[in-house]
Amino acid sequence: MIQKADRLSDVKEYYFSKKLREVAALKNEGKPVINIAIGSPDLQPSAQVIEAIQQAVATPNAHQYQSYQGIPALREGMRDFYATNYNVDLNAATEILPLMGSKEGIMHISMAFLNKGDKVLIPNPGYPTYASVTKLVEAEPVFYNLNEAGNWLPNYEELEKEDLENVKIMWVNYPHMPTGAVASKEDFEQLIAFAKKHNILIVNDNPYSFIIHKNALSILAVEGAKDIAIELNSLSKTYNMAGWRVGMVVGDAEIIKTILQVKSNMDSGMFLGIQKGAVEALKLSNEWFESLNEIYLKRRAIVWQIFDALNCTYDKSIGGLFVWAKIPEGTTSEALTDKLLYEKDVFITPGTIFGSNGEGYIRASLCVTEEVLQEVLNRINN
Numbered sequence: 001m002i003q004k005a006d007r008l009s010d011v012k013e014y015y016f017s018k019k020l021r022e023v024a025a026l027k028n029e030g031k032p033v034i035n036i037a038i039g040s041p042d043l044q045p046s047a048q049v050i051e052a053i054q055q056a057v058a059t060p061n062a063h064q065y066q067s068y069q070g071i072p073a074l075r076e077g078m079r080d081f082y083a084t085n086y087n088v089d090l091n092a093a094t095e096i097l098p099l100m101g102s103k104e105g106i107m108h109i110s111m112a113f114l115n116k117g118d119k120v121l122i123p124n125p126g127y128p129t130y131a132s133v134t135k136l137v138e139a140e141p142v143f144y145n146l147n148e149a150g151n152w153l154p155n156y157e158e159l160e161k162e163d164l165e166n167v168k169i170m171w172v173n174y175p176h177m178p179t180g181a182v183a184s185k186e187d188f189e190q191l192i193a194f195a196k197k198h199n200i201l202i203v204n205d206n207p208y209s210f211i212i213h214k215n216a217l218s219i220l221a222v223e224g225a226k227d228i229a230i231e232l233n234s235l236s237k238t239y240n241m242a243g244w245r246v247g248m249v250v251g252d253a254e255i256i257k258t259i260l261q262v263k264s265n266m267d268s269g270m271f272l273g274i275q276k277g278a279v280e281a282l283k284l285s286n287e288w289f290e291s292l293n294e295i296y297l298k299r300r301a302i303v304w305q306i307f308d309a310l311n312c313t314y315d316k317s318i319g320g321l322f323v324w325a326k327i328p329e330g331t332t333s334e335a336l337t338d339k340l341l342y343e344k345d346v347f348i349t350p351g352t353i354f355g356s357n358g359e360g361y362i363r364a365s366l367c368v369t370e371e372v373l374q375e376v377l378n379r380i381n382n
């Protein structure tokens, strides 16, 4: 048997990768499992996006390797997307790097800036990939607490007590997954001041700003943020293109160049049709977000009823692609989600997969039709 690399000793297979095998096995046994766990948009991309990829397939150069930095039209589309939606000016030639989804960017950024043993501040609860990638590059995760009482924002008093000497990167993610919490411009200003004081690269992972959120905000809208912060963004949720794999990292030209140094050694460009489709998506106006959110709001109303039926509590003022709910006393997140899976054939996410501070919470996704959510509600009520 070939020994696996040491770097994998502390990295588990991604929760959903493992759990979905179990769900598939239950389905194979004939269990009618409904999955309301995952944030994979079921709604379609807009018609012109699909038409653009179809047309691109017939162009002669579509099948060749593409530019490592994406076609100019894609970077220009991303520049316009930032200018229109966030009021942030970016240079399309130097300050934008298209990615195959923002998830891969987490690895590229980590490889570009972390040495073995460097420390990385990671939100608890937060997207699990920040910690697993940190471990894969043999850096050290340092989890910082987010909690309901603190509106799921960093507690700087607590952070200042940490030894921040070797911290090189801090991952932040507002609007926040899994809780849906948002950071205001003032919150970002405080974060930038903290980062400058300690010379820590801030990476704001920002794929959710348009899903049941008004006033989309980029961290780069803060004066002086570009000196110390970059941002990841994604077309996955914003334009229902999760499977297409299109995202971006934006910020200071030198930082972007360093990330390209890694990325250009990892892949050989993104399929032309996907880039052309992405260009069309990025042109969509506010009406697109409004029509999307109209559907998500109707779904959320049913998810709220599901959580009421489970005696869970949740904050109705919080938006996002998920509903994050506090479970009743006397059970745990995993005990409750396992009970729902085995007794009601409903797969829902335990808060603990996002870190220890997720204990006591569960998360439901809005990427399921109203009819299916109604069926979940019926099962829970019966």
Ligand SMILES: Cc1ncc(COP(=O)(O)O)c(C=O)c1O
Residues within 6 Å of the ligand: 039, 100, 101, 102, 103, 104, 127, 173, 177, 205, 207, 233, 234, 235, 236, 242, 245, 246, 247
């Ligand atoms: C917080 C967060 N960041 C990044 C991603 C990855 O998104 P993408 O599809 O752009 O890779 C997700 C996906 O669920 C996410 O929740």
